Amino acid sequence: MTLAKGWLLGLLAVGLGAIAHGAAAQGQEEAQKQAQALVASLKFRDGEVAVPGAEARFRLDQNFRYLEAADARKVLEQLWGNPPDDSVLGLVVPRGRGVLDEQGWAVVVTYSDDGYVSDDDAAEIDYAELLQEMKDGTSEENAARKEAGYGGIELIGWAEPPHYDATTKKLYWAKELAFEGSEGRTLNYDIRVLGRRGYLSLNAISGMEGLKDVQAGMQRLLPQVEFDQGARYADYDSKTDKVAAYGIAALIGGGLAAKAGLFAKLGVLLLGLKKLLIPLALVAVAFGKKIFGLFKRDRTKTATVS
16 A cells, blocks of 8 residues: 555544534434433422322322323333333332433332231341342353353442331342443432232332432432232231242342343343433444444455555
């Protein structure tokens, strides 16, 4: 290759780089506009909100707003890049924290109808031992996660140890997690509300730097949710109602008996951290492939001419 042709290729590379940068910026701007339009279409609810799929309701104070299933899935799937999940019943969003805010967080609402969960083992759980079992299970699952194309996960420990209120039948705890390839650590804050036919799950996610904010918010939210009359834990009828095959310990461990492990149902929360980064990354990658292909074709053509 002559010096002149090498110089031309260098100019081509610089020019294509500038084009790629401009196109990426344009793509990001367009994605931002689409995201803002989607947010403008969301219908937030205030005050008392029924959750029909769980026979439960929220009585939200001025600190929270609620998105019903369709809008909740728009946020989780279209804005935050999560895979489709028809188990999502709603999303509780702290007032003043938009779903596009960098420091924002939200609470994913789902329901399990596995049956009445006995709390007989609640007072006997060794949480230190349970934590070690969860850590071991998480490590064992990493091979399968990597084979499936995901990074490894490390359970660092409790961000807040489990607490069970036998009077209100509500359980809450928080975990500190580290994800392979991620600089910061992640907070998963969980609430389980026990009912007659199953339990309601409230799952919040944030960076560990948001622990105090999320912790305070979830404690405010805790008394604002309950099952409807007839579906409450106290309404259980041993003659007719199904009993879950696990107790309180398995709720915290994420189904240890099934070896599904700690993260079997957390995909919607884990990816939620990325928010707009996922769709923007896809735009950038797709455009990058086009640029690379153009450069490769031009380089091949130049080499042929010479």
